[in-house]
Amino acid sequence: MTPDPVSRFRRFSRAVTSEVGALDQSFLGRGRPLGTARVLNAIGQGRTEVAAIRDYLGLDSGLMSRLLRGLEAEGLVTTGPHPEDARARVAVLTPDGEAEFAAYEALSDQRAADTLARHPRPEALLAAMDLVASALGRDRITLEERDPRDETSRYCLQEYYAELARRFETGFDPQLSRDPEATDMIAPRGAFLVAFSDGLPLGCVGLKGSGGPVAEIKRLWIAPSARGLGLSKRLMAEIEARARTLGITTLRLDTNSALPEAVALYRGLGWTEIDRFNDDPYPDHFFEKHL
Amino acid sequence: MTPDPVSRFRRFSRAVTSEVGALDQSFLGRGRPLGTARVLNAIGQGRTEVAAIRDYLGLDSGLMSRLLRGLEAEGLVTTGPHPEDARARVAVLTPDGEAEFAAYEALSDQRAADTLARHPRPEALLAAMDLVASALGRDRITLEERDPRDETSRYCLQEYYAELARRFETGFDPQLSRDPEATDMIAPRGAFLVAFSDGLPLGCVGLKGSGGPVAEIKRLWIAPSARGLGLSKRLMAEIEARARTLGITTLRLDTNSALPEAVALYRGLGWTEIDRFNDDPYPDHFFEKHL
DNA sequence: GCTATTGACTGACTTGTGTCAGGGAAATTT
DNA sequence: AAATTTCCCTGACACAAGTCAGTCAATAGC
Incomplete structure (x- = not known):
């Protein structure tokens, strides 16, 4: 039974699927639904235009609107009209929102640092990850x-x-x-x-x-x-x-x-x-x- | 700006997250909710005991029961008492279920084969994937x-x-x-x-x-x-x-x-x-x- | 100026997912 | 034999997620 390429690929898939799932779980640990957390993170990454965020996350306009309202109600985000087109809106993090975003970032960073620290050859692992990420993200x-x-x-x-x-x-x-x-x-x-x-x-x-x-x-x-x-x-x-x-x-x-x-x-x-x-x-x- | 280890790791995370998401999407393309598809796949992989499947997928007993009933209603699965403990149940695929499972497998295999075929050095990519999978799945x-x-x-x-x-x-x-x-x-x-x-x-x-x-x-x-x-x-x-x-x-x-x-x-x-x-x-x- | 388009918001709805409290049958313990 | 535990099922419920049609305001085109 020499492992064939496709089954090696799929073993990789299963490993990263459970890794991704675990990260989602730890995100949920902050008491916010995943969709809301994703929007918060998208804004934190510098995407301010609502349309851009919606496009990035693949969300319906109605759902997007509701998630934003939820974040506003929590005091994490403020929205306002786009300076160049008053129909469009932009969202920015409040100081509280920045703090929450930083907390999510810290969770991800911590996971990454832990995995790297546990590995005997972190540089080899990172090189492998770069290669995989370039292959999967070539588009x-x-x-x-x-x-x-x-x-x-x-x-x-x-x-x-x-x-x-x-x-x-x-x-x-x-x-x-x-x-x-x-x-x-x-x-x-x-x-x-x-x-x-x-x-x-x-x-x-x-x-x-x-x-x-x-x-x-x-x-x-x-x-x-x-x-x-x-x-x-x-x-x-x-x-x-x-x-x-x-x-x-x-x-x-x-x-x-x-x-x-x-x-x-x-x-x-x-x-x-x-x-x-x-x-x-x-x-x-x-x-x-x-x- | 030399890319630091954590940001390289997180770039990898984002790449595989969207890959995993895309696979989920293509699974949804078969018109069945993801949870149902996961149960079908778990059974197809040879997990027959209901408790084992539930454990593997991390599902609540009630939810598991309903998903199984759904699959039975579709004619993809039959359940029966466990031969050694009549309280427990085992699930097996019907011929239709086998066909559906094969269709899901084919989707995954196809994705894997496509990505490998598009890469200039598939063997290097696979070696990198093995390394990453071993690191993430060491437990x-x-x-x-x-x-x-x-x-x-x-x-x-x-x-x-x-x-x-x-x-x-x-x-x-x-x-x-x-x-x-x-x-x-x-x-x-x-x-x-x-x-x-x-x-x-x-x-x-x-x-x-x-x-x-x-x-x-x-x-x-x-x-x-x-x-x-x-x-x-x-x-x-x-x-x-x-x-x-x-x-x-x-x-x-x-x-x-x-x-x-x-x-x-x-x-x-x-x-x-x-x-x-x-x-x-x-x-x-x-x-x-x-x- | 009028009309069409665009972008966001709202309400009503569906579906998927997950939780919880029981209930019944089989197995195990007393 | 009775009590307890284990395993699954069921119904009721909650919430997240996503869809759809309709509304309103700002903009663009004529």
């Missing part, structure tokens, strides 16, 4: 334009450099690669995109503009747990679209044969190989694409 | 006595030999290790235990008896995804208990320094190192324990 990965200097972007870039250092036989010193002024990757000259799955950054790509019609694609990175999910294609398609709206007509990029999947990606996306266009010591492949 | 690991010749046991032994082959510099040929007659690992001479998590075998250990007061512990194996969870201690404690009930007073075992965690385990469990007691070519450490 919920969103792309966001970010300032390349903010904390999240710097995390992505740091991971990118670490990956290069591992891949290049000679190692990699980010100082040596011409680090563009970050402002070249900010509109209107350029752009910097980060891919998020449920708040976790999984990839990035930069468009380094020069003010003219030619720009460079830089810093394409995909987290190991998210590779193979087609994320690099999505990032490339989106950054090309941004380039078009910025009036750029020619895109260039360089890469290294130590990254064969990158070379294959660019070829597959219709880039044509061209001669070296800079004297950066690391790249050995150069591509161009006309928009 | 639900059960030990069962098995015939060492059955399919499940042979799977464990095969994994055990494969592990030795990887670990030993010289490789490992199971033919060379004196393979005891399997009957030596069956009561009343010995025993063979397999650890299961939700149907998946995660470890094993054998007690090879000789008919006398001395017996040998053999074939202690733990699946990679379940290491560090204390399973080896549980298996050893249980096999020692079996040895006691079989009247065995002295236990021996041999192992190899290429398996340092095994050597450490035996020392930690109160075994004392002794001189070589066989001429098997592989082991270089020998232990004994008086019960």
Whole structure:
């Protein structure tokens, strides 16, 4: 009886089902029905527009209205008209509501910390969880334009450099690669995109503009747990679209044969190989694409 | 913003929560309430005693009764008195019930197969899922006595030999290790235990008896995804208990320094190192324990 | 300005889920 | 043989969750 893939998958399903159930149970321990708790949490996570919350939780408009009224009666939430459309409403937590939200957060955090603490190899467990979460949540990965200097972007870039250092036989010193002024990757000259799955950054790509019609694609990175999910294609398609709206007509990029999947990606996306266009010591492949 | 462990864990939680929710939704697609579907599945999985089902699903006796009556009214289940205790009842699926159960199974299998098929590295995904499932389900690991010749046991032994082959510099040929007659690992001479998590075998250990007061512990194996969870201690404690009930007073075992965690385990469990007691070519450490 | 649409709210309703207090039959204890 | 316990069933009830039709106010389109 070699365990077959489907039964291994389903064993996983049963394990997480009972885990999810247990978390729901501990939520109920705070004396509030689950639906109400879910709305409270959605608001706490920063979703203020009622329509957005309803959409996120998949609730009927009537039910949503009643749950909100319940939270208002408890003094946890206040609602008011949307500043830009007085038909719509926004909900915000009162200080009491913030405290309740924090209590729910603490319950979840505690469960997570307990499970991690009980495991002999928490880092391996987390890596496995990242992989599973990326696989299950691949349809919920969103792309966001970010300032390349903010904390999240710097995390992505740091991971990118670490990956290069591992891949290049000679190692990699980010100082040596011409680090563009970050402002070249900010509109209107350029752009910097980060891919998020449920708040976790999984990839990035930069468009380094020069003010003219030619720009460079830089810093394409995909987290190991998210590779193979087609994320690099999505990032490339989106950054090309941004380039078009910025009036750029020619895109260039360089890469290294130590990254064969990158070379294959660019070829597959219709880039044509061209001669070296800079004297950066690391790249050995150069591509161009006309928009 | 380096993602911290707890937020990575919670991202995983959200991903599987929506996965579980989606599976529930597809179950509801068969037009039966979730509670009813769960009972049907529990019966289909081979749980026939009503009390056992109730316990497994955590249901109130009244609710359970009503759900069963509903399934009977649909013609999917028949109930009758328990053969050994006429107060208790057992439930079995009718042919229609079997068909419905199969339809639910097919839904789950389909979801699993789809997700696996969409992933670029299904084997890596499954390994990650095994690891996560073992971590979350560590309290639900059960030990069962098995015939060492059955399919499940042979799977464990095969994994055990494969592990030795990887670990030993010289490789490992199971033919060379004196393979005891399997009957030596069956009561009343010995025993063979397999650890299961939700149907998946995660470890094993054998007690090879000789008919006398001395017996040998053999074939202690733990699946990679379940290491560090204390399973080896549980298996050893249980096999020692079996040895006691079989009247065995002295236990021996041999192992190899290429398996340092095994050597450490035996020392930690109160075994004392002794001189070589066989001429098997592989082991270089020998232990004994008086019960 | 008039009309149609959108977003939220309300009341009435259904269904699912879970609890509780008994009741009857079988098993066990005294 | 009587009393007690165990197991399941039943009816009554409560509440959560979700649906639906209708209402009202704000907005958008003409």
